[in-house]
Amino acid sequence: MKKAKREDEGNNSRISDLPKDILHRILYFLSQEDAVRTSVLSKSWRYVWCTRPNLDFSDNNFKGNKNNFLSIVDKTLQLYCDQNLCLEEFHLSISLTYHWDCTSVPFLDKWIPLLATMGVKKFRLSIVSNHGSRMTRNLPSVVYKAESLNLLRLERCNLVQYIPENIPFVRLQVLRLQTVSIEQQIFDKIISSCPLLTTMWFQECKGLTTIKLETKLHKHLKHFTFISNDRYIEEKRCIEIDIPTLETIRINGSKIRVNIRKFGNLKSLILKRVEIYNINSIELSDRLLIDDAPNMEYFYYSGLLIPSISSAPNCRESYLKLFIWDDDDSQSWFPRLSKLLHALRGSEISLNIFHHSVENMPYVQHEFIDGGGDNNKPVAMEHLRLSSDHVRSLVPLLNGLFCICRPRNVDPKWLEVGPEYKESERKELSEFWFEIQEMKESGSREIWQDDLEDLTIESFDSSRKIWQPFLVQATRLSEESAFFPDFG
Amino acid sequence: MAAETGTPTTLTLKSNDDELFSVAESAAILSVTIRNMVEDGCAGGVIPLDNVDGKTLASVITYMNGISAIPADEEKKKSYRDKFLSDKDFETLADMVLAANYLNMSCLMDAVSAKIAQVMEKKSVGWVRRKFGIENDYTPEEEAAVKEEHKWTFEGVETDDDN
Numbered sequence: 001m002k003k004a005k006r007e008d009e010g011n012n013s014r015i016s017d018l019p020k021d022i023l024h025r026i027l028y029f030l031s032q033e034d035a036v037r038t039s040v041l042s043k044s045w046r047y048v049w050c051t052r053p054n055l056d057f058s059d060n061n062f063k064g065n066k067n068n069f070l071s072i073v074d075k076t077l078q079l080y081c082d083q084n085l086c087l088e089e090f091h092l093s094i095s096l097t098y099h100w101d102c103t104s105v106p107f108l109d110k111w112i113p114l115l116a117t118m119g120v121k122k123f124r125l126s127i128v129s130n131h132g133s134r135m136t137r138n139l140p141s142v143v144y145k146a147e148s149l150n151l152l153r154l155e156r157c158n159l160v161q162y163i164p165e166n167i168p169f170v171r172l173q174v175l176r177l178q179t180v181s182i183e184q185q186i187f188d189k190i191i192s193s194c195p196l197l198t199t200m201w202f203q204e205c206k207g208l209t210t211i212k213l214e215t216k217l218h219k220h221l222k223h224f225t226f227i228s229n230d231r232y233i234e235e236k237r238c239i240e241i242d243i244p245t246l247e248t249i250r251i252n253g254s255k256i257r258v259n260i261r262k263f264g265n266l267k268s269l270i271l272k273r274v275e276i277y278n279i280n281s282i283e284l285s286d287r288l289l290i291d292d293a294p295n296m297e298y299f300y301y302s303g304l305l306i307p308s309i310s311s312a313p314n315c316r317e318s319y320l321k322l323f324i325w326d327d328d329d330s331q332s333w334f335p336r337l338s339k340l341l342h343a344l345r346g347s348e349i350s351l352n353i354f355h356h357s358v359e360n361m362p363y364v365q366h367e368f369i370d371g372g373g374d375n376n377k378p379v380a381m382e383h384l385r386l387s388s389d390h391v392r393s394l395v396p397l398l399n400g401l402f403c404i405c406r407p408r409n410v411d412p413k414w415l416e417v418g419p420e421y422k423e424s425e426r427k428e429l430s431e432f433w434f435e436i437q438e439m440k441e442s443g444s445r446e447i448w449q450d451d452l453e454d455l456t457i458e459s460f461d462s463s464r465k466i467w468q469p470f471l472v473q474a475t476r477l478s479e480e481s482a483f484f485p486d487f488g
Numbered sequence: 489m490a491a492e493t494g495t496p497t498t499l500t501l502k503s504n505d506d507e508l509f510s511v512a513e514s515a516a517i518l519s520v521t522i523r524n525m526v527e528d529g530c531a532g533g534v535i536p537l538d539n540v541d542g543k544t545l546a547s548v549i550t551y552m553n554g555i556s557a558i559p560a561d562e563e564k565k566k567s568y569r570d571k572f573l574s575d576k577d578f579e580t581l582a583d584m585v586l587a588a589n590y591l592n593m594s595c596l597m598d599a600v601s602a603k604i605a606q607v608m609e610k611k612s613v614g615w616v617r618r619k620f621g622i623e624n625d626y627t628p629e630e631e632a633a634v635k636e637e638h639k640w641t642f643e644g645v646e647t648d649d650d651n
Binding site for chain 1 (some may be wrong): 506571575577579582585586589597600601602604605606608609611613616617618619620622623624625626631634635642643649
């Protein structure tokens, strides 16, 4: 340590005194622009950047002419090659445009074999095709020769052309495909050629109908994401996952049939609008078999069916978004929900219910309520949010819900928010309040009222950020309102 | 080694200004330099660390204890590192990165390097010079020549009086 020297000179140039290895490590975390610019700092900095063992080029950051970008990448790579410098990592983010293909593809054709001869260990490549919104282009075939690929991200590319017999992606860890057209066969071939994948991300992949993942092929997979928000897609997609190393699973979209087994390391499970089915039957199932998920921290589910979970996961937070729909068995709706809440009772539960049909009202069977026992005890939970078109349906819905759960906050939303709705919102809220009062006074046989000591309605004053008691006739109601049941 | 005897072993580390520190072997072997000494059987008495001063060593040991108490969870380790480095000034960071390099602790080395790099990100040359007290020893002509050579890197940088 050059402590004495440092004290003589004050703090001047402390960073410049660091050994070159350490300076390289610091520059490692900078983009190419930032790293190269350090050459202007002082004479001792002049050549630090051009021997760092990694290069990081992105034409996103590049403000000048795109052709200039290509020639700078080319010159820099050539410099490393000619001087026999060690290049461990190469990161290239490039966009292909119509006018640009003829210049950029030949460069890729040159660079990718060059990286192999230079012994690059980690090659991260992002290709985004910008041919306008609908047009896509074929992936340059040289990409299939990139042996050192560590990350491959493709956006708006076609993967439908001929692919070589052997795909050398043995080091690929991250594969992200977004808005690509891909043939099922090619997809299967690619993922079966990448044994080290830790992260898979497939978003809006046209032509991809089946994903089947098994432990024997992907021993290292930790993160899986599948997103498909295209409502007009005709074919059904199937996803089967049987990999215990997975830590996060996120599947989002319609017409996707999902079967997941083994949750040993799973921390986060997000299923949006998916259909759950059993592997051995074509029947739709409400059974989401979460058997053993000791590490689960977050569970998100939204869908038409209430999933039934076979054993209680240990998660900290659960978020459920349930839609009551016409085909629902209205008699069993509350018992099924009750079961699910019991399975998740160890976590902080938020429940969001959408109900937009008066005809199809789930109802509470009195045998169910009176049955008692631990299995029917109301479950304590954090938030209950109700979205309903009619005040008429809100009261019986709340009735049923209070039989099975004890929310700390209830947030009913039955009208669109906006100043023009203020008046009708106030009217609806008054109606709701009267209906509750009426039920209380008539001593209607609703179990939750026995537990309820007091009920107040408060409105939120968004300008003053405070909750105020809601006076039925007099108060102007602001955008949000909620009420707090106080259970004894 | 501790693993063989079943009781936790404590090591004594000595800084270059002769301060002594006790640290659990299980935490200290995060340093490959110390681990090699332990494996070679040189850790019986006091381990002298000639390139680290007491103040820095105390800080490194706090880090060793903190990070080794976290089970294998990369996210939690990362947030511990972020928090640990959040209040450190550049002088301390420079001492830490030298110590981490000497002790061969790649995780600390990377975290500190990234933290220093973060300060330089998208900043003008003048700003970085002032921040780190780097003296410009170029003549104006030389500086202009270097800038011209790498003209493309000066687009879109935060502007500065002496950029």
